[in-house]
Amino acid sequence: MDEETDPPGQPAEHGVVCARCGTAAEGDTAPVTWLCAVEDGRRLLFCEGCARLHIRAIESRLDSLWW
């Protein structure tokens, strides 16, 4: 289907919060500097700081979750 388009219209229950440190983003959508990852079928968001720490782990273990 579509490649990597985020499906619009997903209501945020309580704003955007970093899944790692709990930092809340300003506004209802994650800033472009935030990282979106999918783990165990769940969509997780990481703030800019956590994304830098986390992205290496994500990139180094693109396991069966993505296939």
Ligand SMILES: [Zn+2]
């Ligand atoms: Zn964070």
